[in-house]
Amino acid sequence: MRSDRLIPAVHAAQCAWALAVATFFAGGLVAISAVTARGESTATPSSPPSPGQPGTADANARRLTDAIDKALDSSWTTARIEPAAAADDAEFMRRVYLDLTGKIPSVERARKFLADAAPDKRERLVDELLGGAMYAAHFANTWREVLLSGTNPELRTSVPELESWLRLRFAANTPYDQLAAELIAASNEGTSRRARLSAATIPSPIAFYQANERKPESLAASASSVFLGVQVQCAQCHDHPFAKWRQTDFWSLAAFFRGVDMGATAPAVGDPTTLALVDSFDRSGLPIPGGKGTAAPRFLDGTEPTWKPELGNRAALAQWVARPDNPFFARAAVNRVWAQFFGRNLAPAADSSESALAGHAELLQEMAGQFVANGYDLKQMVRSIVLSRAYQLSSKAKTLQGEQAIYFAIMPVRRMTADQLFDSLVQATGFYEPPASRSQQQPFQNDSARVEFRNTFAEETAGASETQTSIVQALALMNGRLTGDATSVESSKTLTAIVGAPFLDTPGRIEALFLAAFTRRPSNEETARFLAYAKSGPEDKRLADVFWALLNSAEFALNH
Numbered sequence: 134m135r136s137d138r139l140i141p142a143v144h145a146a147q148c149a150w151a152l153a154v155a156t157f158f159a160g161g162l163v164a165i166s167a168v169t170a171r172g173e174s175t176a177t178p179s180s181p182p183s184p185g186q187p188g189t190a191d192a193n194a195r196r197l198t199d200a201i202d203k204a205l206d207s208s209w210t211t212a213r214i215e216p217a218a219a220a221d222d223a224e225f226m227r228r229v230y231l232d233l234t235g236k237i238p239s240v241e242r243a244r245k246f247l248a249d250a251a252p253d254k255r256e257r258l259v260d261e262l263l264g265g266a267m268y269a270a271h272f273a274n275t276w277r278e279v280l281l282s283g284t285n286p287e288l289r290t291s292v293p294e295l296e297s298w299l300r301l302r303f304a305a306n307t308p309y310d311q312l313a314a315e316l317i318a319a320s321n322e323g324t325s326r327r328a329r330l331s332a333a334t335i336p337s338p339i340a341f342y343q344a345n346e347r348k349p350e351s352l353a354a355s356a357s358s359v360f361l362g363v364q365v366q367c368a369q370c371h372d373h374p375f376a377k378w379r380q381t382d383f384w385s386l387a388a389f390f391r392g393v394d395m396g397a398t399a400p401a402v403g404d405p406t407t408l409a410l411v412d413s414f415d416r417s418g419l420p421i422p423g424g425k426g427t428a429a430p431r432f433l434d435g436t437e438p439t440w441k442p443e444l445g446n447r448a449a450l451a452q453w454v455a456r457p458d459n460p461f462f463a464r465a466a467v468n469r470v471w472a473q474f475f476g477r478n479l480a481p482a483a484d485s486s487e488s489a490l491a492g493h494a495e496l497l498q499e500m501a502g503q504f505v506a507n508g509y510d511l512k513q514m515v516r517s518i519v520l521s522r523a524y525q526l527s528s529k530a531k532t533l534q535g536e537q538a539i540y541f542a543i544m545p546v547r548r549m550t551a552d553q554l555f556d557s558l559v560q561a562t563g564f565y566e567p568p569a570s571r572s573q574q575q576p577f578q579n580d581s582a583r584v585e586f587r588n589t590f591a592e593e594t595a596g597a598s599e600t601q602t603s604i605v606q607a608l609a610l611m612n613g614r615l616t617g618d619a620t621s622v623e624s625s626k627t628l629t630a631i632v633g634a635p636f637l638d639t640p641g642r643i644e645a646l647f648l649a650a651f652t653r654r655p656s657n658e659e660t661a662r663f664l665a666y667a668k669s670g671p672e673d674k675r676l677a678d679v680f681w682a683l684l685n686s687a688e689f690a691l692n693h
Contacts (some may be wrong), residue, residue: 362465412445563626
C-alpha cells in the first residue's frame with residue numbers, strides 16, 4: 134500500500150475496504166448499500182418520464198412498459214409497500230450506461246445530460262445507447278458468460294470467436310428465437326478445413342460446444358438452462374424424489390446432441406478454426422446409465438419430433454425450442470434479461486420449488502407473451518424494462534422495508550462484472566494500452582490488461598447482488614498497475630487534463646473528478662472536505678489522492 138496515501142489498513146475478511154478509504158478522505162463518502170444509503174442529493178430528483186411524454190418509443194415498447202408499471206404498482210399497493218424515490222438524473226445515467234454499454238459515461242456526456250432540461254431526455258439517452266456499438270459489445274460479453282457459465286474458467290478466455298459471433302447478432306438485433314436456433318443447430322459443414330485454418334478469427338458459436346466438451350449430457354444441461362430456464366441436469370444420474378424431471382427426460386433431451394461428441398479426437402478449446410461440427414441425423418437415442426434402456430430424442434414437454442429427411446437432430450431441437458408455443462422459451466428469456474437489470478428473476482423458474490409469492494408470475498407471463506408477439510425483439514424488451522418506473526427507482530433509502538427488494542420497489546445494488554469494472558476504470562482514467570495488445574483488437578490476448586483484470590476479478594459463484602470483495606481484488610484496485618498509473622499525475626490522462634485545465638479552479642477540479650468517477654457532482658460537504666485536503670499540500674498530488682480514493686470507493690465499484 135502506498136504510504137503517501139495515508140489510508141488505514143483494510144480488514145481482510147470484509148468488503149469495508151472501500152468505505153474505509155472513502156471515509157478517511159471524505160468523512161463519509163457514499164458507500165451505497167441496499168440497507169442504508171445517503172438520503173440527500175445535490176441534484177433535484179426528476180420523475181421517470183411517463184409513456185405519454187415525447188420520445189422515440191414505438192407503441193409496442195410503450196405497451197410493455199405500461200404493463201410492467203401497472204403490475205408492479207398494483208403489487209406495491211396490495212402489499213402496502215412504499216417504493217423508493219425516483220432516481221435522480223445522475224444515478225439513472227450511470228446505471229443505464231453500465232447496463233447498456235458496460236461502462237460509465239464520460240465527463241462530457243455526463244455534463245451534457247445533467248444540463249439537459251428536456252422531459253424526454255431519458256428516452257433519448259436509452260435510444261442512443263441501444264443504437265450504439267457498445268451495446269452490442271457489452272451484451273456479447275454478458276451472454277458469453279451466460280453460455281459458458283459453469284465451464285472451466287481457464288477456457289472462458291479462449292473464445293473470441295463466440296464473442297464476435299454474439300456481437301454481430303446483437304448489433305443486427307437478430308430476433309432472439311433465431312439467435313437461439315442458430316446456436317443450437319450450429320454447423321460449419323459447408324466450410325472447408327483449409328478455410329477454417331486460414332482464418333485468424335471466424336465468428337462462430339462453436340466454442341459453446343467445445344467448452345461443454347461436446348458431450349451430449351453437458352450440452353443438454355447447458356442448453357436447457359440457458360434457453361429453457363430449467364435445471365434438467367439434476368436427473369442425469371437418477372430420478373430425484375423432489376424434482377420434476379426424470380432421468381429419462383434428461384437423456385431424451387441429450388439424445389438430440391448425439392454425434393457431437395468426437396471423444397479424444399476433438400481439438401482443444403481455443404482452437405475452433407480446426408473443428409468440424411456437423412448436425413447428425415442419428416435417431417437411435419442414447420443409453421441411460423445403469424442399464425436402464427435407451428432414451429430416444431424427445432422434447433421436455435413430452436412430445437416427439439416430426440422427423441424430416443433433411444432435418445438434423447439439433448435442427449429439430451432448435452425448431453421446438455424457438456416455437457411460439459414452447460412453454461419455457463420466452464419465459465426463460467424474459468426472466469434472464471430481467472435478472473440482468475435487477476439482480477434476480479422476475480418470477481421463479483419453471484421447475485423451481487420457490488413459492489409463487491416470491492415473484493410476479495402474471496407479469497412474467499404477460500411480458501413473455503408480448504415478447505413473442507413482438508417477434509422476439511430483444512432490444513425492444515430491454516428498452517421497455519429500462520424505461521419502467523421500477524428500473525428508474527433509486528437504490529438509496531434512509532430506511533429499508535424488507536419487502537421492497539422482493540417486490541422490486543427499490544433498485545438493488547449490484548456488483549459490476551470484471552468487464553464493467555475494467556471498462557469503467559478505463560473510461561474514468563483515460564487508461565490506454567498500446568495497439569499491439571489493446572483488448573479491443575485482441576480481447577483474449579494473455580498479456581493484455583483486460584485479461585489480467587478478468588482473471589483477478591472473475592466470480593464463478595457470486596450473484597449479481599453479492600458485493601463481497603476478496604483481498605486480492607481489493608489490493609489490485611488499491612495498488613494495481615491500472616489504478617496506480619491512472620491516478621499518477623505523471624501518467625494519468627484524466628488527471629493531467631483536469632489539473633492542467635486553466636479554466637477550472639480547485640472546486641471545479643474536484644467536481645470534474647466526481648463526474649469522472651461517479652457521474653455526479655459532489656455535495657457541498659464533500660466539496661468542503663476535499664477542498665481542505667487539496668489545500669493541505671501540493672494541489673496536483675492531493676488531487677491525485679482524491680481521485681485514487683474515489684476509484685477505490687464502494688460507490689465506484691458498484692452498480693446502483
